[in-house]
Amino acid sequence: MIRFLAFAPLLIALVFGIFFLWGLNPNRDPNAIPSVLISQPAPDFSLEPVPGIQVPGLSRADLEGTNGPVIVNVFASWCVPCRAEHKVLTAFAKNEGHTLFGINYKDKPDDAARWLNDLGNPYERIGSDFTGRAGIEWGISGVPETFIVGGDGTVLYRYVGPVVGEQAVATFRAALSAAIASSKEPAL
Numbered sequence: 001m002i003r004f005l006a007f008a009p010l011l012i013a014l015v016f017g018i019f020f021l022w023g024l025n026p027n028r029d030p031n032a033i034p035s036v037l038i039s040q041p042a043p044d045f046s047l048e049p050v051p052g053i054q055v056p057g058l059s060r061a062d063l064e065g066t067n068g069p070v071i072v073n074v075f076a077s078w079c080v081p082c083r084a085e086h087k088v089l090t091a092f093a094k095n096e097g098h099t100l101f102g103i104n105y106k107d108k109p110d111d112a113a114r115w116l117n118d119l120g121n122p123y124e125r126i127g128s129d130f131t132g133r134a135g136i137e138w139g140i141s142g143v144p145e146t147f148i149v150g151g152d153g154t155v156l157y158r159y160v161g162p163v164v165g166e167q168a169v170a171t172f173r174a175a176l177s178a179a180i181a182s183s184k185e186p187a188l
Contacts, residue, residue, distance in 0.1 A: 043137035
């Protein structure tokens with residue numbers, strides 16, 4: 001037992017060293033967090049609208065039977081990267097005609113309403129996830145996170161972090177284009 005305790009600090013240092021080297025790997029994509037939801041039906045949820053915002057709430061039923069893929073963005077007024085991302089998502093919705101739904105995560109309704117009134121509201125539907133329960137069901141690790149959901153309610157893609165910057169926008173746009181193309185393929 002004493003012999004094991006003598007090597008314990010060395011084992012602990014080795015484990016931390018491996019995690020440290022893994023974190024410094026320049027080829028590692030921090031946004032490449034796997035999601036068990038990919039190719040699975042969107043989680044079952046039903047969220048009330050955000051008071052003070054004139055759009056309906058959001059539920060799983062709203063994700064099914066759409067004419068094509070929709071974008072589901074998880075955001076909050078207290079999230080600084082969400083503010084930066086808002087302009088990009090607004091352009092996707094207003095300039096390119098993509099359907100954008102929102103899940104307002106652990107936010108005070110008055111703060112969310114003020115934030116959307118200041119920045120503009122590109123969302124067709126917004127569900128208030130005040131408790132964070134829907135966020136757990138979606139498996140989010142923080143905000144912002146953005147999903148692409150197919151017209152049948154299947155989760156096709158997940159982007160962790162803000163969709164900001166040329167590389168992020170290009171990556172997200174490519175995933176969105178692939179989702180649109182697959183929705184137009186004839187069923188077998």
